[in-house]
Amino acid sequence: MKQVLTIAGSDSGGGAGIQADIKTFQELDVFGTSVITAVTAQNTLGVTDVAPVPLHNIEKQLQAVGEDFEIAALKTGMLFDAETIQTVAKYIKHYKWQHLIVDPVMIAKGGASLLQEEAKDSLIEHLLPLATVVTPNIPEAEALSGISITDEKTRREAAEKILQSGAQGVLVKGGHSEDPDFTEDFYLDQHGGSLVLRSSRIPTKHTHGTGCTFSAALTAEFAKGHSIEEAFLTAKQFIQSAIEHSLNIGAGHGPTNHSAYRHHAQKELIRYVH
Ligand SMILES: Nc1ncnc2c1ncn2[C@@H]1O[C@H](COP(=O)(O)OP(=O)(O)OP(=O)(O)O)[C@@H](O)[C@H]1O
Numbered sequence: 001m002k003q004v005l006t007i008a009g010s011d012s013g014g015g016a017g018i019q020a021d022i023k024t025f026q027e028l029d030v031f032g033t034s035v036i037t038a039v040t041a042q043n044t045l046g047v048t049d050v051a052p053v054p055l056h057n058i059e060k061q062l063q064a065v066g067e068d069f070e071i072a073a074l075k076t077g078m079l080f081d082a083e084t085i086q087t088v089a090k091y092i093k094h095y096k097w098q099h100l101i102v103d104p105v106m107i108a109k110g111g112a113s114l115l116q117e118e119a120k121d122s123l124i125e126h127l128l129p130l131a132t133v134v135t136p137n138i139p140e141a142e143a144l145s146g147i148s149i150t151d152e153k154t155r156r157e158a159a160e161k162i163l164q165s166g167a168q169g170v171l172v173k174g175g176h177s178e179d180p181d182f183t184e185d186f187y188l189d190q191h192g193g194s195l196v197l198r199s200s201r202i203p204t205k206h207t208h209g210t211g212c213t214f215s216a217a218l219t220a221e222f223a224k225g226h227s228i229e230e231a232f233l234t235a236k237q238f239i240q241s242a243i244e245h246s247l248n249i250g251a252g253h254g255p256t257n258h259s260a261y262r263h264h265a266q267k268e269l270i271r272y273v274h
């Protein structure tokens with residue numbers, strides 16, 4: 001079984017972060033390992049506390065995984081501060097881990113900060129150059145590029161700006177767009193290759209952890225040797241099913257259903273636009 005790694009924060013509510021990643025890995029038949037960077041006290045109503053894990057322990061976790069597992073693909077999620085980002089980048093290079101998905105987690109849906117403001121530059125300088133794909137949502141793409149995204153043209157400009165960091169590809173997710181009918185995810189790579197996947201927008205408030213789940217699905221598919229086109233399509237199908245068949249758990253923004261893809265994959269709902 002292919003072994004994968006998530007380097008991210010813990011969500012006590014089980015819908016995002018490490019918990020979402022491990023559930024997604026299990027569903028997609030890869031063996032998940034984890035390095036926990038921060039522990040959040042969180043549920044469907046919001047984040048009430050964030051405790052960063054001491055850097056020394058993060059390093060020991062990275063070494064424990066690196067010394068004993070063959071990591072076929074990995075993702076990063078919540079990294080919280082610049083020191084953690086630099087340490088994570090150092091170990092990714094040290095162990096020569098390939099197929100890195102960087103989910104540049106910055107702000108939780110309720111508004112809590114999951115990345116210190118000054119750490120953004122560190123992300124751009126140290127981690128994005130190592131990324132196979134970086135997966136910002138629209139506000140994160142705006143923060144990374146300094147470009148306000150209002151249409152397809154500005155979305156492409158923002159993606160091009162993010163690629164200047166050295167990342168091989170960027171995938172701007174459309175969950176936060178204003179479109180009431182569709183969500184559209186846009187991929188652009190260093191060679192100008194692009195892909196757009198569109199699906200119907202599901203009218204629900206239960207979208208906690210969609211980004212984590214999506215990037216974990218991409219990671220699992222990369223580990224199995226699939227191309228970006230194949231991995232992108234599977235990840236989109238996985239998240240579409242998980243949102244469509246959500247569980248109505250908690251009083252606020254509930255989690256998605258990580259086992260929905262297994263039960264009812266909705267392949268017909270996803271369309272290539274170009
Ligand atoms: N209501 C929805 N219906 C269908 N697909 C959605 C919906 N909301 C988000 N998605 C899809 O979910 C994936 C994640 O996108 P999104 O922009 O929500 O990420 P995110 O903001 O990083 O998520 P989070 O911060 O909650 O982890 C994308 O493929 C997006 O198109």
Ligand SMILES: Cc1ncc(CO)c(N)n1
Nearest residue numbers: 009010011016017078108
């Ligand atoms: C731990 C954690 N990581 C990422 C997100 C973004 O969804 C979250 N809410 N919590």
